[in-house]
Amino acid sequence: MVSKKDYNLSSTSSRLRRAPVEHIAKLARLSLSKKELGKLQKDLSSILDYIEKLKKVDIKKAKVYSHQWLGENIMRDDQESKKLKMENKKLLELAPKIKDGYLKVKSIIKPATGGRR
Amino acid sequence: MKLTDLNIVQAHQGLIKKEFSALELTKAFLNKIKEKNKENFAYLTVVKNSALSQAKKVDDLILEGKELPLLAGIPLAVKDVILAEGVKCTAGSKILENYIAPYDATVIKKLKGKGAVILGKTNLDEFAMGSSTENSAFGPTRNPHDLTRVPGGSSGGSAAAVAANECIYALGSDTGGSIRLPASFCGTVGLKPTYGAVSRYGLIAFGSSLDQIGPMTKTIEDCKIVFEAIKGRDDMDSTSVEIPKIKNRKLPAQGWSASGGKIKNLRIGIPKEYFTKGIDPEVEKVIKEAIKKYQDLGAKIEEVSLPHTEYALPAYYIINPSEASANLARYDGIKYGYSVAGGQQPATGNLLDVYLQSRGEGFGEEVRRRIMLGTYSLSAGYYQAYYLRAQKVRTLVKNDFEKVFKKVDCLLTPTSPFLPFKIGERIEDPLSMYLVDVYTVSVNLVGLPALSLPCGQVHHLPVGLQIIGRPFEEDKILAIGQVFEKI
Numbered sequence: 017m018v019s020k021k022d023y024n025l026s027s028t029s030s031r032l033r034r035a036p037v038e039h040i041a042k043l044a045r046l047s048l049s050k051k052e053l054g055k056l057q058k059d060l061s062s063i064l065d066y067i068e069k070l071k072k073v074d075i076k077k078a079k080v081y082s083h084q085w086l087g088e089n090i091m092r093d094d095q096e097s098k099k100l101k102m103e104n105k106k107l108l109e110l111a112p113k114i115k116d117g118y119l120k121v122k123s124i125i126k127p128a129t130g131g132r133r
Numbered sequence: 134m135k136l137t138d139l140n141i142v143q144a145h146q147g148l149i150k151k152e153f154s155a156l157e158l159t160k161a162f163l164n165k166i167k168e169k170n171k172e173n174f175a176y177l178t179v180v181k182n183s184a185l186s187q188a189k190k191v192d193d194l195i196l197e198g199k200e201l202p203l204l205a206g207i208p209l210a211v212k213d214v215i216l217a218e219g220v221k222c223t224a225g226s227k228i229l230e231n232y233i234a235p236y237d238a239t240v241i242k243k244l245k246g247k248g249a250v251i252l253g254k255t256n257l258d259e260f261a262m263g264s265s266t267e268n269s270a271f272g273p274t275r276n277p278h279d280l281t282r283v284p285g286g287s288s289g290g291s292a293a294a295v296a297a298n299e300c301i302y303a304l305g306s307d308t309g310g311s312i313r314l315p316a317s318f319c320g321t322v323g324l325k326p327t328y329g330a331v332s333r334y335g336l337i338a339f340g341s342s343l344d345q346i347g348p349m350t351k352t353i354e355d356c357k358i359v360f361e362a363i364k365g366r367d368d369m370d371s372t373s374v375e376i377p378k379i380k381n382r383k384l385p386a387q388g389w390s391a392s393g394g395k396i397k398n399l400r401i402g403i404p405k406e407y408f409t410k411g412i413d414p415e416v417e418k419v420i421k422e423a424i425k426k427y428q429d430l431g432a433k434i435e436e437v438s439l440p441h442t443e444y445a446l447p448a449y450y451i452i453n454p455s456e457a458s459a460n461l462a463r464y465d466g467i468k469y470g471y472s473v474a475g476g477q478q479p480a481t482g483n484l485l486d487v488y489l490q491s492r493g494e495g496f497g498e499e500v501r502r503r504i505m506l507g508t509y510s511l512s513a514g515y516y517q518a519y520y521l522r523a524q525k526v527r528t529l530v531k532n533d534f535e536k537v538f539k540k541v542d543c544l545l546t547p548t549s550p551f552l553p554f555k556i557g558e559r560i561e562d563p564l565s566m567y568l569v570d571v572y573t574v575s576v577n578l579v580g581l582p583a584l585s586l587p588c589g590q591v592h593h594l595p596v597g598l599q600i601i602g603r604p605f606e607e608d609k610i611l612a613i614g615q616v617f618e619k620i
Contacts, residue, residue, distance in 0.1 A: 037505075044458060044508040045465070045485075046501055047493030056505055059563055063506060066564055067447045067519070073526050081527035083328055083342070083372075083580050090371040106235040111468055112475025121467055122474065122484045 031061040136161035137298040141207055141355040144301055148195060148206050155195070155206030159188035159250050162208045166252065166299045173275045173284075175293040177213050178221050179253035184208065187250045194248065203358050205248030210300035212291045213254035214261055215346065216335040217241045220251075224337045225259040225269040225287075228464050228471040228495030238335020239370065240304060240346050240363045247362055252300050255290030259497045260461065261311055261339045263287050264569040267560045268499045275556070276318060278594055282553040285318030287311040291349050292319035302350040302359055306336055308343045309449055310548075310573025313585035316349055317548035317597025320587045322356045323349045324611070327604045328580030329374040331360075332367030340456040341372075343577040353586060353615045360607060376605045389542065391616045396431040399613070402541035403434060406442035407572055412550040419589035419596040420547045426620055427545070435541055439533040442575065444526050449574040450567055451510050451523035458507025461500070466491025502563060531579045538603050543613055546572055548585040548597035572599060582607045586614045 037057045041048050048056070099107075104117075113120040136158055139147065147153050163181055170176050191206035211217060214224045216234035218241075223229045237245065245251075258268035266274040266289025274289040276282040277297040284293040288305030292315030295303050305312040307325035316323025324347045331346045338344065348359035366375045389399040403424060408417060428434045466472035466487045473490040496504070510519040537544070550571060559566045576583040581601055588598035598617070602610035 036509075040505055040509050040512065043512060044504045045462075045488040045492050046496070046504065047489035048501070052501070056502065059502055060506060060509065062564055063450065063567075064509075066567075067451060069447045070444055070451075070522055070526055073441070073444050073522075073529065075522060075525040075529070078525035078528045080521065080524045081342075081531065081578075092368070103235070107469075110232065110235065110470075112466065112472040119467060122482065122487050124484045126483070 031064050032057055135298075137165045139301065140351045141203065141301055141358055142352075144207055145201070145203050145205075148191075149201055151195065155188040155191040155250070156185065158206060159184050159208050159252070162252055162300060165297075169277075169297045169299050172280055173277055173293050173297055174272055175255055175274050175284075175290045175297065175299055176210065176253045177223060177225070177256050177269075177271060177290065180217075180220055180251060183220075184250050184252050187248070191248050191250070202247040204244060204362055206250060207301050208250045208252045209244070210252055210255045210291055210294040210303040211241065212257055212261075212288050212303070212305045214257055214306055214337045214339075215241060215304055216337070217251055217254070220254060222254065222337070223271070224261070225257045225271065226495070226497065226500065227270045228491075229337075229469075230270070230471065232470055234335075236335065238346075239332035239367045241335065243363055255288070255294050255303060257290055258287035258311075259500050260337065260457070261287040261306055261308055262457070262499050262503055264310065264314055264566055265554075265556075265559065266290060266315070267556060268497060270497050273556055276553050278320065279553065281555055282594070283318065283556055285315035285549070285553065287315075288323075288349065289315045289318075292316055292321055292323070295319065295321045295349050295351060302348060302355055304346060304359075304363075305349045306339075306344060306346050307573075307577065308340045308345075309453060309577050310570045312347045312349060313548050313573050313583060313597065313599060314569065316585040317587075317599075318553040318595065320590075320595030320597075321349055321351060322353055322587070322614075323347065323585045324356050324360055324607065325576060325583050326360060326364065326607055327376075327582040328577075329372050330364050330376060330582070330605065330607065332363075332365070332370040332373040334367055334369035338460040340453045340577075341460060342456060343453060345577075353584075353611055353618050356584070357608075357611050360611075376607075391430070391612070394430065396427065396616060399427075399432040400541040401427055401432050401434050402437035402537050402544045404439045404442065404537070404544055404546060405436050406439055407546040411568075411571070412547065413552060413591075415591040416547055416550065416552060416596055419591060420545075420598060423588040423598050423617065424545055426617065430616065430620075437537040437541060437544070439530075439537065439575070441526065441529045441533050445530050445575040445578055446567065446571050448523040448526040448530070449570070449578055450506070451519050452527065452578070454503040454507035455510045455520050456507070457500075458504045458511065461496075461504055464492060464495065466495070471495035499563065527578050530575055534575070534579050534581065534601075542602075543606075543610055544601040546599045546601065548572060548599040552591055552594045552596070576601055580604065582610060584610045584614050586618065588617065
């Protein structure tokens, strides 16, 4: 069984360097301060050290897991299900910005100079 | 006996015998919450008016002489990760601080259909990520047995509310132990049903191959009643199933029996990997005494081995964050929840900036950590080494259980290796917090049902006994638990 002794609590392992942590934060769409990135670098390194344990397991014959009692796909009829106006209204009210019954978002691509906005 | 001391069965009897009204019952609990919530902070939201009006409806039913469902007029608490229409649902997170649930979760719909009285929503670790309820963005819940200690997590608010008599029962959710651990730490009963037994429609998704909703109650009889009420297939959750009639399945009445203080034909497995270093010796002693009681009643006790046990936790901490990172991608500051685009002075920049800032500011520390870990495990170049490997180890863990369940009817283990720990003791070190789940995560990886029930105390702190069963044998583990409860 695992115990505190199985990993070094004061581990300063630098399995993860700073650049990949920044890259992962960008992939995960998280804007983080320098201090937060530093803390994550340390935390993730010690968690990954612990997870290294899995390398000791012989997985050559093992299949990828699946729940045995969910063997078949459950399908529904390919029919449009319309939301009631009231339901629509409730969902839209949760959004920070709406316009004419749509969600409004910031521009994705900057318009070219002089182009139509 | 005070109204707030009653369990479901007793309260139901009181209502039909007109010893008290549903309104009086609900008011008693609202007063209790008012008194206790200041010290234990079990509730995030209390819905006084709707609770009172629901109770009034039940009283009308009683006056009309209609037959009263068991759960009608019985006040409950709901973990704040399960949607109840028109009520705030925060998931313990700043990112959903002002989110009003637009619909009812299937479990809530079912309970409302039986006339249940919802008192409010309970505190939890943010997005159910944690084992102590300290990760809530709104402050920690405290253990009613010792207010300096944690109630366990992530359904800590639900467990504390049941233990402090601030509700008769509660709903929790269990992804890696989040019902069983707090049930153990607070001295209540908690059931994590088989994967697929209860619909998860309206449960805020965390680890979708692991999550289950389940009851937290004062007695096992109550636990059965609530489980019966919420289980079943639901069109809105394609992973939910009707509890199948498994061939050759030995129901309690057929396979084993317990009557007149004797158990017959019950084989109990004790996994030796759960009793090695790392367990608190005082906890171990209480668990061993409980096992001895089963033996004295006539159960056959057998040591068994689950050889991949030590790999379950590291596999879990790849699979869980991977699924979490995918599920939490929906909090983007566009559709609902905290957004930098929604303030008085809209953020400058483009769409990507809205994503980055809304998520960076809205999520708490542990949630960010798991999203990062999951994104890393799933990213190009690491997927095979981490996620795929973990999913294969998971199969090996499953094979271990299948093998022992050919020999034994159930497994008995501790729910937690430790007693409830002090607030602040583990929060600074994420890995030491993850180790708290060491006896509970395997059950989620494999999708099995498991029950935690109080089996003794050490220094006035509760100890929980975990009973693990075969898929869809909830009825059996509950019956086995009841044998102990009645001793």
